Amino acid sequence: MKRKRAFLLLLMVLTLVALGFGVADGSWLRHVPEKDHERKNPYAGQADAVAAGRLVYEDHCAKCHGENAEGTKKRPSLRSARVQQEATEGDLHWLLVNGNMGRGMPSWSKLGDPQIWQVISYVRSLTQ
Amino acid sequence: MQQNLFRLIDSRKARDLLFRIEEFATESQLVEDLLGTTSIAAPHIFREGRMVPAQGRIGQWRPWLRLVFVLLAASISFHAQERPYFVTYSHEMEEPGNLEIEMFSAIGKPPGGNRFLGSTTEFEYGATAWWTTEFYLDGQTTWHDSTIFAGYRWENRFRPLLREHRINPVIYIEFENTSADKALREVVGHDGRDDFLDTNADARADKQREIELKLILGSNFRGWNLSENFIAEKSLKNEPWEFGYALAASRPLKLAASSHKCAFCAEKFMAGVEMYGGLGDWHSFGTRLTSHYLGPTVNWSAPNGITLSFSPQFGLNDYSIPRLYRFGIQYEIEQVVNRFRRGE
DSSP, rough: HHHHHHHHHHHHHHHHHHHHHHHHOGGGGHHHHHHHTOOOOOOOOOTHHHHHHHHHHHHHHHHOOOOTTTOSSSOOSSSSSSIIIIIIIIHHHHHHHHHHHGGGOOOOOOHHHHHHHHHHHHHHTTTT | HHHHHHHHHHHHHHHHHHHHHHHHHHHHHHHHHTTSSSTTTTEEEETTEEEEEEEGGGGHHHHHHHHHHHHHHHHHHOOOOOOOOOOOOOOOOOOOOEEEEEEEEEEEETTSSOOEEEEEEEEEEEEETTTEEEEEEEEEETTTEEEEEEEEEEEEOOOOOOOOOOSHHHHEEEEEEEESOOOOOOOOOOOOOGGGOOOOOHHHOOEEEEEEEEEEEEEHHHTTEEEEEEEEEETTTTTTEEEEEEEEEEEESSSSSSSOSSSSGGGEEEEEEEEEEEETTTESSSSTTEEEEEEEEEEEEETEEEEEEEEEEEEEEESSOSEEEEEEEEEEEETTGGGGGOOO
16 A cells, blocks of 8 residues: 555656656747857868768758758758758757757757767758 | 668568578577587576576577567667666666667676576667656576576656756666566675575575666766766665665767768767776665676667677676676667658
């Protein structure tokens, strides 16, 4: 009986935690600190970085954002004006490092800075 | 048309892989005949009052092996970039919607005991970006003894801070129901080499139903990952809390990606070091009569979506098993739920 109660209590705590996180977060662009907003892509203008970024994109991003970054049912297009024009490359770097976990976008800090900048080079090359 | 072609290629890959496995199962008998001894691939089991070679059982599992590998190859998708850790957890969660199937094994031989192979098969699912849930099945083979199912575990990891910080905490909660487990997925309390000396029959009598809590701290800095785990485990029997730790660091051999597809580029390899051990229990906290292990670790992200890991680990005191050889294979299926939806 005690064990059952403990299990129910644990289940309730987990549910509350889940609900708490579920309602978190808003528009990610507003949260980017100024110094991150102004960061420059060290690979800007390098064709090799675009090619490498495409391979990284295919490995990690395409399943959610589409083979050509056109978006899928639940995940946004990366060809949108927000990604291509409103956000700076520094903003995109911040997003990839931090994710937008309340909305399903994981942190990609595990890729390391060079690969993150390469992906950004590729994404930004899509509408050029 | 193109999609159908890819499916055809995938199913051919699956058939090739399956035939190789079947050949291996047959060849393991040949190895035993040639060497005149029991090979690693041919442990014995206790059946109907006597020891019999276990490899004949592979035949019984052939239809299941066929099913599993066809499913894996048919759903071919990629690309785990996993840390090469066997005991330590990093703060990196499974990507939401992805299912990762992992098999980790440890081979060791305690002094005065029989060699063993402990394995876990894990199904790790990214429920959300901040919540990963995982189900384990444990098994082990002990030479000159038997091969047994050692139980199951269910764990959940929660990331309370939704942004990346210098140090990122993750809360880990696990329930385990195991007995005679030799996979060594954590070391706590006074776990030591003597625990591996009992026969499987005796060890199975001691059922362990436990709750395990971990505080996982992780940092990514300039390509390096540093992870620290603090472990507290409580048996549901009237036994004291046991404590342990695990530490690890790793880095890819190269940080930037290559601009062409390659199997053996430096960025496909990750190397590091891992250390873990027990810290006693509630009544005797500390390192007295506890076991500790240290070893280098490496993994390779293969081009077909499989990650292979290996680590030789060394016991740091007389209470530890002198050497452990750990190896793992991981395979990630991206967006697994969407695969069952129409039109995707």
